[in-house]
Amino acid sequence: MTVTRFPTCTHDSPFHTTLRDKPKTTYKTNPTSTSVNLPLCTIRALVSTASKSDVSDSEDDVPLASKIRSKETIADDSGDDDTPLMSRMPAPAAKKEGKYTANGSSSTAAITNGTNGNADKRKKEVKEESDEDSDVPLAKKIKKVGTMKGKSIKVEKDETKAKKLSSIAKGSKADTVAKRGRKKTDEVDEKDEPKKRRKAKTEDSDSEEQPKRSTSAAAKGKRVAIKTEDGAGDAKRSRKKKDDTGDEEDDTFKWWEEQNLANDGTEKWKTLEHAGVMFPPPYIPHGVRMKYNDQEVELAPEAEEVASFFAALLGSDHAKNPTFQKNFFKDWQEIMKKSKSSVPIQDFNKCDFTPIFEYFEAEKEKKKSMTRQEKQAQKEEKTALEEKYMYAIVDGRKEKVGNFRIEPPGLFRGRGEHPKTGSLKKRVLPEQVTINIGESAKAPEPPAGHKWAKVINDHTATWLATWKENVNGSTKYVFLGATSAWKGQSDMQKFEKAKELKKHVDRIRRDYTTELKDKMTATRQRATAMYLIDRFALRAGNEKGDDEADTVGCCSLRFEHVTLEPPNIVIFDFLGKDSIRYYNQVEVDSQVFKNLKIFKKAPKGPGDMLFDRLNTSMLNKHLSSYMKGLTAKVFRTYNASHVFQEELRKIDPNDSVADKLLGYNRANRQVAVLCNHQRSVSKGHGQQMARMQDKIRALKYDRMKIRQSIMTLEPKQKKRQPELTEMESDLDEDWIVEYEKQLMEKEREKVRQKFEKDNEKLVEEGQKPLSEKELKSRLQEVDQKERELEQERKTGKVESKKGSTLERLEALLEKKTEKIKATKVQALDKEEGKETALSTSKINYIDPRISAAWCHKFDIPLEKVFNRSLREKFQWAMTIDEDWRWMASSLDLSANQLVRLAGFDSSTNQ
DNA sequence: GAGTCAACTTAGAAGACGCTTC
DNA sequence: GAAGCGTCTTCTAAGTTGACTC
Known part of the structure; x- marks a missing residue:
């Protein structure tokens, strides 16, 4: 096994x-x-x-x-010593002794806490420098800060290089100065903290807001200090400089530079203006007749519209899904009851939607063949219609709206075995839509002849409009876009919360390890679930209703989802979110194995809950007792970011930029695998892989010939380099024969083409074309080459070209070997990536500050790792905190230390 | 504590777009 | 300039979480 x-x-x-x-x-x-x-x-x-x-x-x-x-x-x-967090999970014996403290953490802790051998000296230095700094005139300080702020990482590249060179020359003086600045702001932060707490308490008697305060303390403390110095607190809207990444200039509210962000969880805005929502255009019948029982059918517009929803999906998996078909047909028949079709439609199997499908295909083709100008005109027209809906004004700031379009009617595309997949999603009317807007703003006009369900002024909500869809009765919202301050703040808080977990994670692990043996089954179940969530990044797993797809997470795992194989192997096999299969065969702690065995014990059988005394709210309630706001979800963020930085640490600083990026993507992929982020394999993947495999074999063939040339030229090399005699893997006699045949065919084709080209040239120049005899002679050379190849195959002896030396051949061999390696990595990379989606983890789980710091540290242009959308979404992570960038550029920090300082290293646990 | 619901984040699919290669 | 392919953007389904009610 x-x-x-x-x-x-x-x-x-x-x-x-x-x-x-x-x-x-x-x-x-x-x-x-x-x-x-x-x-x-x-x-x-x-x-x-x-x-x-x-x-x-x-x-x-x-x-x-x-x-x-x-x-x-x-x-x-x-x-x-830098073994990642999970490897430091002690073996049972160590656990018993409570040896949870990360081994080898001293150096790390020292960096963060300043407690290593030189710490006192350093502290003294820092203090002196800090005092010294306090004498710097305020204007100068502002300038110093100002030059660092607001620039993209790439812009700072030269500055960083200069800093590096300077610090090499001056024994890292620049570094010391930068540290000095950081220490100072930290001190300010510490001093300010009790005040802040008091203020927060006065402002909000509900002490539950503590984590939010700690969040702001951690991240904003330094910012506050900077702000106090430069007095730029009232810069509500600052103009983003156009950076050298080619991004457009735009207005961005740098909320992360603000001192007093509304953070109390109640009021989200004071004024809110927007243009409401955009409704899909009314249906325009195309009049194309589908067939029923080979007979053309004329449908009423409403029925035609629904039939067209299905027709558009012909050939897709949805259209082949019997549940989808059944639900669609049922709802379609309901629609048809209201109108008359020329032929009564009773049986789905007699329906032929192909004519409508073909009509759509033709329309697609028409669109495709439009000229560039026509396409541009159409785009401009669309933009003009949408423009007013694209932005909202929040507290006087312009913010992008995310999804201002009301979802158009269609067929519900439920994933997996969703019982309602294929059901008709009806057209949403203004009467179903509630608008949330400021009291002082003019409520958007509903479409003519309609009215809104309600217009409300809920200052605690971040949605602009809402409605209920008819299939599952779920609420839909219009929110601001990912680049908005609301979303950005929420994102930052999420990562701050994950960072905070590192302070508690050792205790949590220690506790759940102890509780694995608790007398109470409920406690043992909770501890086991926590172990699984922490170790395998499982989702919490709420219970689901009968009218939803049967998917599970940790708490909702059932008997059949877990297979136990002694002594301690557990096989998970279940459908998770989006009906994506989670299959994992793992070794677990022996106590976890014992527990799972007990939780599966008879009379339990298939269909029974594994954790029958646990649910997500019980679990989260317990987690929140460790840390305010701690839930199962936070473990995913924490472990994803942690794993990512650990993987980044493995990248060789001396690697080329391309290799570093390969390492970065691999780190990203590890996280995607951890979180089970999958995508469907592209259509042409198999063919592409086969082509790459052919390429590798061809390269190996070339290398085989070089090896044989070496042995022919210098037979003694066989003894010196026995590997020369080894047969290339993947190549066998049959393949070689076939390959050489193809090679010679190609060669002949080339000769013919060259012959024709030569003749054309000669004719152009008014000369006599070459004779067929010449062609024959040239082809005979290929025949000769083919015979030579055959001979080489038999004897294994390859005569090298004139002037070949052993050195040259060896150099050639090395080059070929490198090429093979590179192509293999490329192929493996492609194969591995075929069903792993990297974007989800990058967007949602990996703290962008780690990437920003890494890019800065290694002079990697940020746009190599974040596309434009991500750069905009994560602006807060690029400029929020000088220290992140400063740390990255300081030379005396290793990559390991850097990522630790990024805040995701368990070895700094208390 | 079970059930329900609102509000938000997380997720993959599909379509749009743009670059490269022939 | 068409085809092929990868990347980016949009869309909306499907989760999690916390508040509220009974």
Whole structure:
């Protein structure tokens, strides 16, 4: 039995094999297999681990996974102090002794807390420097701060380089100065903190707001200090400078520079203006007749509209889904009852929607063939109609609205086995829509002849409009866009909360480990669930209704979702959010294994809840006793960001930018795998992979020929370099014969083309074209080459070109080997990435400040890791705190220290 | 404490867009 | 300039969480 784990992880990481809903047998494959058609788990493991050197060619025939494993073992044994959090989860004995404190954390703690050997000296230095700094005239300080603020990381590149050079020359003086500044602001922050608490208490008697205050204290404290110095607190709206990334100039409210952000969780705005929502255009009948029982049918416009919803999906998985078909047909018939069709439609199987489908296809083609100008005109027309809805004015600031369009009618595309998939989503009328707007603002006009359900002025809500959809009765909202202050603040608070968890996580782990053995079943269940959420990034798992898809999370796991294989292997196999399959085969703590065995014990059977004495609210209530606002969800954010930074630490600082980026993407991928973020495989993926595989084989063939040339030229090399005699993997006699045949065919084609081209040229120049005899002679040369190849195959001897030397051939061999490695990595990367979606983790789970700091540290242009949308969404992370960037540029901080300072390292746990 | 609901975040699919290659 | 492909954007489904009610 092979435990499927990520060989990359030097710890008992929560990485797992993640698979779509496919037959189980497909995945229970030996991960050490070398077959080209590697099982996904293996490929993932290979890619995530394979670095340039990992895809070592000299070990070509050794299973890659095995190679990686052995490497991993070495890494494991190295006693690396920087072992990530999860590996420091102690073995049971250590747990008993309460050895949860991270080993090797002293240096880290020292960096953060200033408690290492030189700490006192440093403290003194810092204090002196800090005092010194306090004498700097205010105007100068403002200037100093000002030059750092508001610039993109890339803009600062040269400045950073200069700083680095300067600090090398002056023994990191720049660094010391920067630290001095940080220390000073920290001190200010500390002094201010009790005041802030008092103020907060006065403002809000509800002490539950504490975490929000700590959030602002952590992140805004320094900002507050800076603000106090530069007196720019009233800069409600600052103009973003156009950076060299080509981004447009725009108005951005830099809320992260504000001192007094509305943070009490009640009032979100004082004034709010917007233009309401945009309704989809009314249906215009196309008049194309579908067929019923081979007969053309004339439908009333309402019925035609619904039929068209289905027709547009012909060929898709939805249209093939029997539940989808059934629900659509039922709702369509209801619509048809209201109007008359020329032929009564009773049986779905007799319906032929192809004519409508073809009509849509033709329309698509028409659109495609429009000229550039026509397309542009259409786009401008659309923008003109939408413009007024695109922005809202919140407290006098212009903010982008996210989804101002009312969802158009259509067929509900429920995922997985949603019982209501295919049901008709009816057209939303203004009478169903509630508008939320400021009292002083003019309420938007509803479409002519209509009125709004309600117009309200709820200052505690961040939605601009809401309505209820008819299929599931769920509430839909119009919110501001991701770049808005509301969303940004909420995002930042989320990451601050995750950072805060690091202060508590050791205690939480210690406690749940103890509670795994508790007498009370409910407590043991809770502890076991916490273990699973923490270790495998499972979602909380609310219970679901019968009218929803049967998906589960941790608390809602059932008997059949967990298989136990002694001594301590657990196989999870269930459908999670969006009906994405979660399959993971893991080793667990022996007590967890025992508990799961008990929770599955008879009379429980399929259909029974594993944690029958636990639910998400009980779990979250318990978690919040450790830290205000701590819920199951926070563990996902915490572990994702933590894993990400740990993976970044593995990147060699001396690597090229391209290699660093490869490392960055791999780190991102690890997080995506951890969180089970999947995507569907693109249509052409198989073909693309086959092409890449062909390319690798062709390169190996070339290398084989070079090796043979070396041995022919210098037979003694066989003894000196026995690997020269090794057969290339993936190449066999049959393949070589076929390949050479193809090669010669291509060669002949080239000769013919060249011959024709030569003749054309000659004719152009008024000369006599070459004779057919010449062509024949040239082709005979290819025939000769083919015979030589055959001979080489038989003898294994390859005559090298004139002037070839051993050195040259060896250089050529090395080059070819490098090329093979690079192509293999590329192929593995592609294969691994085929069903892993990186964007979800980047958008939602990884603290953008880690990326920003990393880019800054290694001079990587930010746009290489964040596209324009992300740069806008995460603006707060780029400019919020000088220290993040400053830390990144200081030379005496290692990459490891850097990421620790980014705040996601468990080794700083208290 | 179970049930319900509002309000928000997280998620993958699909469509749009733009770059590269032939 | 058409095709192929990857990336970005939009859309909306599907989660989580906390408040409220009984």
